[in-house]
Amino acid sequence: MVNIYCNSDRCEYDIRALVMAFFPYTAPDYHISEENYIKNHAEACSNENTDIYIFMHERSICIECKDVKKEYIFEDIPDTKKYRDELKRLLYKVLEEVTGRALMWGTLTGVRPAKLAVKRILSGYSDEQVKDYMKKEFFCSDEKAELCTEVASKEAEILKKIGFYKGYSVYIGIPFCPTVCTYCSFSSMPVAGMSNADELIARYIEALGKECEYIKKKFYGQKLTSIYVGGGTPTVLNEKYLKRLMDIINSNFDVKSAEEFTVEAGRPDTINEEKLAILKSAGVTRISVNPQTMNDNTLLLIGRKHTAEQTVYAYNLARKAGFDNINMDIIAGLGTENTDDFSYTLERVSELEPDSFTVHSLVVKRASEYRRIREADGIKKYSGQTVSQMLNMAMEYAGKNGYKPYYMYRQKNKAGLSESPVLENVGYAKEGKESIYNIVIMEERQTVAAIGAGAQSKLVKPYDPYSDEVTGVIRNSNVKNVYEYIDRIDEMIERKERWTYGQSVN
Ligand code: SF4
Structure with a gap:
């Protein structure tokens, strides 16, 4: 059982998606509550569960799971995207250490990973720069960064052509x-045996x-x-x-x-x-x-x-x-x-x-x-x-x-x-x-x-x-x-x- 205890509902979708990428066959329980409650609850939790505690504040994020604890402090108040990206990277590092495994797609949990790479290529970045970006920003493996860049490069070429x-x-x-x-x-209808x-x-x-x-x-x-x-x-x-x-x-x-x-x-x-x-x-x-x-x-x-x-x-x-x-x-x-x-x-x-x-x-x-x-x-x-x-x-x-x-x-x-x-x-x-x-x-x-x-x-x-x-x-x-x-x-x-x-x- 995986429990996520969080003091805010911010970025819930992203947190759930990344946790499920590390624990593919589970549906984590998500608890949103005030910090003190979380701490009290944490003490009462059984060790059989994987309990993840996420504390989000305006300029800092702290994540704890088992005996791993990591914190990130922003220099300024970040915009939504920067906040979400840092949160995902921090959560990734914690879960990587706890599970002892890396994800091929890193922090990327979306349906269209090549979309990010296409944007860069259409904006004039080289393939090498895009590969680097996928690895540094999202912790993608060499293999997936390579695949994504190759796909994006072909897509950009065709999009420009048309x-x-x-x-x-x-x-x-x-x-x-x-x-x-x-x-x-899909919701497709079988015609075999359909009288009308x-x-x-x-x-x-x-x-x-x-x-x-x-x-x-x-x-x-x-x-x-x-x-x-x-x-x-x-x-x-x-x-x-x-x-x-x-x-x-x-x-x-x-x-x-x-x-x-x-x-x-x-x-x-x-x-x-x-x-x-x-x-x-x-x-x-x-x-x-x-x-x-x-x-x-x-x-x-x-x-x-x-x-x-x-x-x-x-x-x-x-x-x-x-x-x-x-x-x-x-x-x-x-x-x-x-x-x-x-x-x-x-x-x-x-x-x-x-x-x-x-x-x-x-x-x-x-x-x-x-x-x-x-x-x-x-x-x-x-x-x-x-x-x-x-x-x-x-x-x-x-x-x-x-x-x-x-x-x-x-x-x-x-x-x-x-x-x-x-x-x-x-x-x-x-x-x-x-x-x-x-x-x-x-x-x-x-x-x-x-x-x-x-x-x-x-x-x-x-x-x-x-x-x-x-x-x-x-x-x-x-x-x-x-x-x-x-x-x-x-x-x-x-x-x-x-x-x-x-x-x-x-
Ligand atoms: S039932 Fe039809 S739509 Fe569904 S997988 Fe088979 S061929 Fe595709």
Whole structure:
């Protein structure tokens, strides 16, 4: 059990996140109370617990845990950011000493570690300076500082090339899948066995059409950088509805002038020649065919309902249809897989030579079917080391085969959520095959108009694109439930009407 006793609610989120990074499978108890109470309480606490005491004052911070005590005194009254950064560094040093372990990502607990590095690079810092900054400011390991800088450098190069601050991107969500994978953390609806699937999809696509029309008007005259149709599994739509969706997109957006038009064809069992031809003639430039693993036993365990051979077949079909930019997603830490199984997946994927591939670390919701099955079977949690080894294997494979890391993100570390404390996802691509949308959405440097149930739009405030200033992002969310989205489409559009440089609309 981990207890945090603090005399203030300041920086609670950051403190919790860092403590959970050191103790990945616990949800710490947070007690906010006056100093005297804390001291009295401290004496009464059992030694079996890890009790962390944090005393925050205007110009000083003191942290105690077990027999380690550290203090920081500011010369002047610090601003919020400086205070938070020093607090995290101090807490990190205390916990590093108490646990005897260092964290690869140091004090960084956020989802987008490369964002900090991109800012520096766009402001003119060299790669060496950025690496140094990541290590000194956040205590990142050499390995992670190197990875982060390499990713940031590629992202900055692409962002500059596309003139990111002038354009906008569009995301369209298709929240349907053939069946639900047992580890799924999205709110996707399985169409298999759904009696009203046809009617529901038809109504959903018409609602999407209304929202597309509105976005077209709202962004009239602005350059469209990229379109991304994700999900769910967009290719679960039958040929008639896939064609209708592509027609809607083409009639509302200038697809030809966009730098990229991606459609996730994630589940190989949803792909056929006719659908690929529809996508191709609609101007789709990039698709994803996602194996997740090339081991059939694991596919069965995770409820994917397709085989590795089906992945190979779908991939070859896509090549035959003329797609010259195909991504493949794989997951490290699935099922009972060990490093040999993961190596087998990498080998099979390498035979196909995709243009890019993304490696995810498995994150499993507490309530997921996957976790229930695993726990019932008594399958133990993976050590972070196994997943870490897998991620290193993928990086090595990428390097040997001409891929470079170009975007990355970390999963939010919620207690009990992850099977691994490593929690990072990295996209690798061959030169010129990077997904622009992936970079735009990660870096939050361009407005993304998101259409569909559960879609979250981000309006990026105008700012000096190359400055080091924090950018302002105004969010706008659509309702998640598909039925509600359809019924309340006019309200979703009205929300977008109010989506300006004012306040977030949810
Ligand atoms: S394909 Fe993706 S979105 Fe669909 S159920 Fe599987 S994990 Fe979830």
